[in-house]
Amino acid sequence: MSTLELRGIRKSFGTIETLRGIDLELGTGEFLVLLGASGCGKSTLLSMISGLSEPTSGEVVLDGRALNGVHPKDRDIAMVFQSYALYPNLTVARNIGFGLEMRGIDRPTREAAVAEVARMLRIDHLLDRKPGDLSGGQRQRVAIGRAMVRKPRLFLFDEPLSNLDAKLRMEMRSEIKRLHQMLGVTVVYVTHDQIEAMTLATRIAVMKDGKIEQLGPPEEIYNRPASRFVAEFMGAPPINMLPATAVEGGLRIGATDRLLPCTPPAAAVTLGIRPEALRPAPSPGAITLAGTIDMVELTGPEQIVTLDLGQDHIVATLSADLALARGQRLELHLDPARVSVFDDASGLRISPDRLG
Incomplete structure (x- = not known):
């Protein structure tokens, strides 16, 4: 060809x-x-x-x-x-x-x-x-x-x-x-x-x-x-975007007390988290985000769960086998390597090596 x-x-x-x-x-x-x-x-x-x-x-x-x-x-x-x-x-x-x-x-x-x-x-x-x-x-x-x-x-x-x-x-x-x-x-x-x-x-x-x-x-x-x-543009449900605050030891995720361990960049940034990156089972080194279930949408093989973190909401795609309901307390676990960091001014992704 x-x-x-x-x-x-x-x-x-x-x-x-x-x-x-x-x-x-x-x-x-x-x-x-x-x-x-x-x-x-x-x-x-x-x-x-x-x-x-x-x-x-x-x-x-x-x-x-x-x-x-x-x-x-x-x-x-x-x-x-x-x-x-x-x-x-x-x-x-x-x-x-x-x-x-x-x-x-x-x-x-x-x-x-x-x-x-x-x-x-x-x-x-x-x-x-x-x-x-x-x-x-x-x-x-x-x-x-x-x-x-x-x-x-x-x-x-x-x-x-x-x-x-x-x-x-x-x-x-x-x-x-x-x-x-x-x-x-x-x-x-x-x-x-x-x-x-x-x-x-x-x-x-x-x-x-x-x-x-x-x-x-x-x-x-x-x-x-x-x-x-x-x-x-890519992904359904869409990627979660949460504001980040630079603190000692990393970036604070939204209004929670959880940190993404890294050397914070000088620029203001936003964190991108895919819904499927949030898992119900803990794993070594994972970041735990806890909140109250606000909505559950069953799509067939999976369910789309909206979690209220207080001042922020986050969406996760979880197995349809899990018994979940609105108002239930839920912990989700996130591998830090699956978080994308975006510069607020340029909109560009900051590569992991620049985060230290």
Whole structure:
């Protein structure tokens, strides 16, 4: 497959700058997810790669070839959109093979390619149907098949699962991941859904205000967020943010009397604690936070517990097997190594070596 480079990509619409200097390299077979809220520039960046629009400045390079000014049809890139964009009057087989037909590929070759792709997508029994006879998930498989059959150098996905219900989204996530692992294709995928990003990506680019806030593997983005924005954007339930006070021996956690042992930084800071980092069983060196249960929400395999610490609240995800109720006193235990510290002025994460 292919390698992709984005060099200093900027895009302006009049005085409004929507992309503000994007630099990244995508290796062969990688699955990059562009993740961010609406308006952050992720779909605009995808359109720069596809050729649907041109950057104001910077270069898009695929396999060493600059694509600036190259027509979309000549880039050898396939794109799957949020809307299925299928031809309603054509069968599934003709929808998948339409691009090959337009390129003058002979019928036996087209039919063999369509059959192979349909088998991989598990829609070979649907080839004679039309899009109106299909479910949303089946239509999305047809749209993906139409991109796959061309065997392009790069696949682009623009929020392809947004129109599906929760069950179908989960099924299609698994399908896309299976296909990526099987084919080793190079993918750039746009979404605002952090679950999609975490489950699909080999690397995630979290975007904010037209810039990449952090680029890295999913586990790094989640466990070592580069900024408070990334920490709060990733995770459900959201990360707990508690103010910290520098005292002798460490940082006092919120309004409690508990300390995060460290050499306190000179700057004012906030502590980030993931809900799953709070455990009911004590462990050596753990920090104990005690309070009264304010709310219990059962999600099925786990329960989300809100604990009143006095002046602060903290949320924990605990096993559904625990008998917990509102008003109950509860102790939770926290591994200090799982606490993130953020500079209040810059919003950036303070690395552990700077805490001493």
